[in-house]
Amino acid sequence: MFGKFLAFVLVSISLTGWRAPLSVAQTRETCMECHSDNSLTMTRNKKEVSLYVEDRILQHSTHKKLNCIACHTGFDPYEVPHKAKITPVNCLSCHNKALLKHPFHPNMVRAMGVDGAADVSCKGCHGRHDVVSPKTEGSRWHVKNLVQSCGSCHGTVTEHFLQSAHGQALAAGVPEAPNCLKCHMGDVARVHAGQDSVQLKIAQEKMCISCHIENPSVAGKAVRGSKFIASYEKSIHGAALLRGNASAANCVNCHGSHEMNRSFVPTSRVNKLNVQEVCAQCHASIVESYASSVHAEALHKGNMDSPVCTDCHGEHDILKHTDPKSPVSSKNVSQQVCGTCHASLKLTRKYGLSTDRFQTFSDSYHGLAVRGGAIEVVNCASCHGAHDIRRSHDSTSSVSKENIARTCGKCHPGANTRFALGSVHVSTAVKEEDPVLYWIATIYIWLIVGLIGGMAVHNGADFVKKIRRKLLIQQGLLIEEPVRHRMYLRMTLNERLQHAALLTSFVTLVLTGFMLRYPEAWWVAGIRSLSDNVFELRSWLHRIAGVVMVTASVYHVGYLSFTARGRQLFKDLLPALQDFSDVLNVLRFNFGVLREKPKFGRFGYVEKSEYWALVWGTVLMTLTGAMMWFENTTMSIFGKLAWDIARTVHFYEAVLATLAIVVWHFYFVIFNPDVYPMSLAWLTGKISEKDMEEEHPLELEQMRVRELQEAERREEALKETHEEDRPS
Numbered sequence: 001m002f003g004k005f006l007a008f009v010l011v012s013i014s015l016t017g018w019r020a021p022l023s024v025a026q027t028r029e030t031c032m033e034c035h036s037d038n039s040l041t042m043t044r045n046k047k048e049v050s051l052y053v054e055d056r057i058l059q060h061s062t063h064k065k066l067n068c069i070a071c072h073t074g075f076d077p078y079e080v081p082h083k084a085k086i087t088p089v090n091c092l093s094c095h096n097k098a099l100l101k102h103p104f105h106p107n108m109v110r111a112m113g114v115d116g117a118a119d120v121s122c123k124g125c126h127g128r129h130d131v132v133s134p135k136t137e138g139s140r141w142h143v144k145n146l147v148q149s150c151g152s153c154h155g156t157v158t159e160h161f162l163q164s165a166h167g168q169a170l171a172a173g174v175p176e177a178p179n180c181l182k183c184h185m186g187d188v189a190r191v192h193a194g195q196d197s198v199q200l201k202i203a204q205e206k207m208c209i210s211c212h213i214e215n216p217s218v219a220g221k222a223v224r225g226s227k228f229i230a231s232y233e234k235s236i237h238g239a240a241l242l243r244g245n246a247s248a249a250n251c252v253n254c255h256g257s258h259e260m261n262r263s264f265v266p267t268s269r270v271n272k273l274n275v276q277e278v279c280a281q282c283h284a285s286i287v288e289s290y291a292s293s294v295h296a297e298a299l300h301k302g303n304m305d306s307p308v309c310t311d312c313h314g315e316h317d318i319l320k321h322t323d324p325k326s327p328v329s330s331k332n333v334s335q336q337v338c339g340t341c342h343a344s345l346k347l348t349r350k351y352g353l354s355t356d357r358f359q360t361f362s363d364s365y366h367g368l369a370v371r372g373g374a375i376e377v378v379n380c381a382s383c384h385g386a387h388d389i390r391r392s393h394d395s396t397s398s399v400s401k402e403n404i405a406r407t408c409g410k411c412h413p414g415a416n417t418r419f420a421l422g423s424v425h426v427s428t429a430v431k432e433e434d435p436v437l438y439w440i441a442t443i444y445i446w447l448i449v450g451l452i453g454g455m456a457v458h459n460g461a462d463f464v465k466k467i468r469r470k471l472l473i474q475q476g477l478l479i480e481e482p483v484r485h486r487m488y489l490r491m492t493l494n495e496r497l498q499h500a501a502l503l504t505s506f507v508t509l510v511l512t513g514f515m516l517r518y519p520e521a522w523w524v525a526g527i528r529s530l531s532d533n534v535f536e537l538r539s540w541l542h543r544i545a546g547v548v549m550v551t552a553s554v555y556h557v558g559y560l561s562f563t564a565r566g567r568q569l570f571k572d573l574l575p576a577l578q579d580f581s582d583v584l585n586v587l588r589f590n591f592g593v594l595r596e597k598p599k600f601g602r603f604g605y606v607e608k609s610e611y612w613a614l615v616w617g618t619v620l621m622t623l624t625g626a627m628m629w630f631e632n633t634t635m636s637i638f639g640k641l642a643w644d645i646a647r648t649v650h651f652y653e654a655v656l657a658t659l660a661i662v663v664w665h666f667y668f669v670i671f672n673p674d675v676y677p678m679s680l681a682w683l684t685g686k687i688s689e690k691d692m693e694e695e696h697p698l699e700l701e702q703m704r705v706r707e708l709q710e711a712e713r714r715e716e717a718l719k720e721t722h723e724e725d726r727p728s
Contacts, residue, residue, distance in 0.1 A: 483693060504548070
């Protein structure tokens with residue numbers, strides 16, 4: 001009642017025109033004389049609005065030292081009641097920098113903070129008479145209450161944030177944990193329609209980087225380190241964004257904004273079970289293709305080892321598939337992606353997968369081409385597909401029996417159903433999988449061990465015998481019989497040219513062949529470092545050398561057939577029973593059982609065995625090489641198994657031939673103590689009489705007999721000439 005009476009008095013005074021001193025009207029007590037009445041109201045927009053102000057609240061406000069008219073202006077304080085519409089309170093009259101601190105409320109910026117809706121005026125967040133400084137602990141906008149206060153309007157967002165890694169860290173009191181203002185003080189949210197999308201996304205990325213890379217205390221907590229996070233800018237997504245592509249994914253697109261969480265959290269957007277949906281935002285068709293794959297099928301059954309997008313492509317460091325550094329590039333995908341699972345003994349045993357699939361591919365021609373650095377390569381995805389990989393017994397699979405011809409036909413024109421005759425992933429080590437190849441490899445291995453081992457024993461004994469003899473001569477314990485200095489023709493120019501063609505082609509074939517088989521060998525790595533096109537050059541050199549060897553072989557057959565010396569050469573190289581006994585007798589001699597070494601003619605068992613091994617090897621290597629060279633024809637007629645047999649034989653025969661040349665031929669023409677450092681017969685065509693006596697004594701005796709007979713004939717002819725010239 002007193003309030004109403006006071007109001008009546010003030011109105012009466014106002015009507016009489018009396019004015020109290022201004023200082024009295026400015027005091028809060030004067031205003032509270034009316035506004036402390038909780039029944040004081042007014043009608044606004046046809047609604048009754050209370051004008052009651054609780055003095056107790058004012059006493060705890062940050063503005064407690066201010067008079068009412070410091071905020072409420074634009075009216076005559078002596079006019080009671082006041083005019084119906086007074087100037088709205090404008091906090092900016094004092095807080096002129098407030099707008100710069102509130103970029104997250106653009107409506108407030110546009111309205112200059114004046115009275116209005118909750119997201120426009122200052123009082124919507126900070127209150128009216130109950131304004132408390134954010135620095136005051138327990139206040140609405142103190143850092144500890146900030147999230148809950150924002151949640152009064154942004155409830156769903158706040159709920160997501162509190163469940164996020166950021167929210168949990170903030171609740172745990174982690175000093176570096178962000179709150180709402182930590183992120184939203186920057187221009188990181190779409191707040192108006194005309195905002196530049198690219199600049200917005202870049203700003204979001206920079207905001208994340210400011211903590212996860214630039215703040216050492218935060219960056220050091222990343223499981224994979226700050227370099228992993230920083231790699232985003234060099235990824236295909238980061239590079240596209242910096243080029244101005246607004247559709248390129250940034251941190252928020254993948255991790256979310258308020259719901260960001262670690263990948264092991266089931267609700268995380270980047271959790272293994274959810275990441276496909278994230279990628280589908282941009283790559284919907286690819287994710288749809290993946291959904292029907294064997295990998296997606298396993299994942300849906302709870303196999304968390306089954307790969308998803310990020311397992312193959314990476315996460316922050318995703319590169320374009322054509323980038324040589326990308327794990328899914330054609331040269332890397334087999335080893336760096338498929339091999340990580342299919343070469344893992346742990347995973348293959350755990351899920352009952354074939355343990356040799358990656359190894360058999362790696363050892364195949366396709367795999368070796370990849371490892372060797374071929375420009376055009378075939379990898380796992382070339383046959384199995386990339387995202388829609390299916391089981392081989394699935395009729396829709398690209399590697400099913402029904403589709404294998406079409407799949408192979410992408411690279412092998414004319415491929416037919418016979419391409420499916422034989423295993424795709426062949427192994428010479430497992431008898432149950434490929435018994436034919438297993439037995440071929442096994443027989444060859446035993447043959448190599450037996451033959452090369454026997455050669456090593458034979459040559460080792462010969463070496464020791466000759467070294468001991470040389471030492472005895474040097475010590476004066478053995479007198480070496482003098483031999484006249486005379487040279488004998490061993491190889492004609494024609495024969496030396498044939499040998500040169502054979503030598504160069506054989507060495508080239510060995511080097512280029514083993515370059516393919518062992519692409520990571522140190523000597524191959526050195527050659528490959530010379531050029532990116534080395535593998536293609538290797539392929540051509542191997543084929544050219546093969547043609548040279550075959551051409552030289554055909555010429556040699558003609559030489560043996562159509563020349564007198566060639567026919568005699570062939571006869572002298574034919575094996576004889578004496579050769580077998582000579583082998584035994586030489587061993588007995590070298591081991592000290594016999595006192596005299598067996599004597600050989602023009603060719604002993606050493607040269608004969610080498611020659612006929614060369615003939616056999618050349619025929620076999622030519623046949624298998626041609627089958628491999630013309631693989632389409634081979635597989636179209638005989639099936640893939642025939643090609644695999646040819647490849648297996650070609651490799652092991654090459655190993656046998658190379659070892660035989662090194663252990664057998666090189667010993668007798670280079671490392672043999674009697675000819676070291678090298679026999680020059682292949683260059684000059686001649687050998688000394690001493691070498692003839694040591695290696696070909698029977699031929700030397702025959703030559704001496706022929707020389708003696710020739711000398712006798714000349715002497716008789718000379719006598720006959722003298723008798724005819726004598727006078728009768």
